[in-house]
Amino acid sequence: xxxxxxxxxxxxxxxxxxxxxxxxxxxxxxxxxxxxxxxxxxxxxxxxxxxxxxxxxxxxxxxxxxxxxxxxxxxxxxxxxxxxxxxxxxxxxxxxxxxxxxxxxxxxxxxxxxxxxxxxxxxxxxxxxxxxxxxxxxxxxxxxxxxxxxxxxxxxxxxxxxxxxxxxxxxxxxxxxxxxxxxxxxxxxxxxxxxxxxxxxxxxxxxxxxxxxxxxxxxxxxxxxxxxxxxxxxxxxxxxxxxxxxxxxxxxxxxxxxxxxxxxxxxxxxxxxxxxxxxxxxxxxxxxxxxxxxxxxxxxxxxxxxxxxxxxxxxxxxxxxxxxxxxxxxxxxxxxxxxxxxxxxxxxxxxxxxxxxxxxxxxxxxxxxxxxxxxxxxxxxxxxxxxxxxxxxxxxxxxxxxxxxxxxxxxxxxxxxxxxxxxxxxxxxxxxxxxxxxxxxxxxxxxxxxxxxxxxxxxxxxxxxxxxxxxxxxxxxxxxxxxxxxxxxxx
Numbered sequence: 001x002x003x004x005x006x007x008x009x010x011x012x013x014x015x016x017x018x019x020x021x022x023x024x025x026x027x028x029x030x031x032x033x034x035x036x037x038x039x040x041x042x043x044x045x046x047x048x049x050x051x052x053x054x055x056x057x058x059x060x061x062x063x064x065x066x067x068x069x070x071x072x073x074x075x076x077x078x079x080x081x082x083x084x085x086x087x088x089x090x091x092x093x094x095x096x097x098x099x100x101x102x103x104x105x106x107x108x109x110x111x112x113x114x115x116x117x118x119x120x121x122x123x124x125x126x127x128x129x130x131x132x133x134x135x136x137x138x139x140x141x142x143x144x145x146x147x148x149x150x151x152x153x154x155x156x157x158x159x160x161x162x163x164x165x166x167x168x169x170x171x172x173x174x175x176x177x178x179x180x181x182x183x184x185x186x187x188x189x190x191x192x193x194x195x196x197x198x199x200x201x202x203x204x205x206x207x208x209x210x211x212x213x214x215x216x217x218x219x220x221x222x223x224x225x226x227x228x229x230x231x232x233x234x235x236x237x238x239x240x241x242x243x244x245x246x247x248x249x250x251x252x253x254x255x256x257x258x259x260x261x262x263x264x265x266x267x268x269x270x271x272x273x274x275x276x277x278x279x280x281x282x283x284x285x286x287x288x289x290x291x292x293x294x295x296x297x298x299x300x301x302x303x304x305x306x307x308x309x310x311x312x313x314x315x316x317x318x319x320x321x322x323x324x325x326x327x328x329x330x331x332x333x334x335x336x337x338x339x340x341x342x343x344x345x346x347x348x349x350x351x352x353x354x355x356x357x358x359x360x361x362x363x364x365x366x367x368x369x370x371x372x373x374x375x376x377x378x379x380x381x382x383x384x385x386x387x388x389x390x391x392x393x394x395x396x397x398x399x400x401x402x403x404x405x406x407x408x409x410x411x412x413x414x415x416x417x418x419x420x421x422x423x424x425x426x427x428x429x430x431x432x433x434x435x436x437x438x439x440x441x442x443x444x445x446x447x448x449x450x451x452x453x454x455x456x457x458x459x460x461x462x463x464x465x466x467x468x469x470x471x472x473x474x475x476x477x478x479x480x481x482x483x484x485x486x487x488x489x490x491x
Contacts, residue, residue: 032065150256184205
C-alpha cells in the first residue's frame, strides 16, 4: 500500500543531507531507499538528463517500491516514458489557472460557482480524523500525487460531507409560514396560502397544543447532486491536465457513475397541479409560472426578459440572455444563455400570448428595457423571493418536494403526452443530446392507468367477460391496494 510522501520524504530531486540511508539497488537504474519512517521511496534515473526521478509517494514494502520502478523502467524500454515531473503542480494552482483560461466557461457566475465548490469540497481536509489515515486534503497535493486511490478516498469523504451539510441545512430552515396555516391544511380546515389568519383559527390551533410541522427526515440522496457536480469538476480539471497540458499521464478520476446524480423518483406535475400553482402565486408573478410551463425556459431566462423581447403580434419571444448571481459583485448580472443555440426567437401559443398581454398591460413598465416579470420597483425578482412564493404555492397542492425547475420537466412531459418525439422535446428544451431529453420521458399516473386498463380484456380476465368472481382483494370489481386489503383493516 502506498502513502503520500511527507515533507521529509518529498519527491524533490535534490539530494537530502544528514545521516546516510541505505539504498537498495534493483534492476536497471531504479532504487528503493528506506526512510526513517520505515517506508520505502522508489526512484529511477531520467532517461535524458540523468536526473533521479522519485515516486510521488512512499511505499510500505521494498517490493512495492521495486515494482513501481520496474513499471516505469519498462515504459522507458518501450519508448512510452512520461515525464512525471511535469505534474509537480499544486492542484490549487492548476485549478485556478483552468478556471481563468477555460474557453468553455463564459459566465462569471459559473466561474464563481466552480471556485466556491472547489474551495469548499475539493481543497479542504475531509474525512474522519479519528481513523488512522482517514483524512485526505487534495489542496496540499500536486497533480501527480493524486492517484485513483486518493480520489476514491476523497470522494467517500466528500460525499459524507455534502450529505451532512444538506441534512443540517434542511433541519435548520425555519418554516416560511405560520404553523397554524400548516395545521389547518393537515386537519382539513379551509385556509388561504397567504394573508392574515383569522382569530378563530389561531385560537383553535392554540387549543390543539400549537403543533408545528415535523422536521423533514434525511434522505439517502441528500447532497448527492452537489457531490456529483463537484466530482465532475475535479474530473474535468484532471482531464485537462492530461489531454490539454500533458502534465499527467492518466486521469485519476475513475469512479464509475460518480458524476451522475441519482434520478429523483418524483411524480410529475399534473395539469391540475400546474394550474393550482399558478393560481396560488401572487398576481404580479402568476404569468411567469405559465410562461415557464409553456416555453420550458430556465428561470434565469424567464426573469431576464424585457418588453422589447416580446413580440405579441407575431407571438414571438427573443431569448438572448439570462440573469445570474455573482456574489463578489454583490448583485445580479445579465449573461449569455447556458448554450449559444438558446439565443433565438421562440414562438409561443396564442393562449400564452393572451396571458402575457394582460400581464404586461398591468405589471410591466413602458420602457423597451423594462423587465417583463419585475418587482414593484422594476427590479429583478430575487431567487429567495421567488422560492418563498413558490414554496407557499406548492404547499397548497401538497407537493413540497417540487422545485421550480419541475415546471420545465412538466413542459416536456406535456409535450410527450401530446405525441411529441424525443427529437421534438430535445429541440424545444434546447438540449444537445437525446439522453438529456430522455430524462423527461416520465409517465403520469393517469396515463399509466389508461395504458393498463385494457390488459384485463386482453387476457380475458375480470369484468371483460363477466366470469371472474372477486376474491378477498377485490370488491365489486374494484382493485384494492395492498395496504387497504380487508384482512388489514380495523373494525
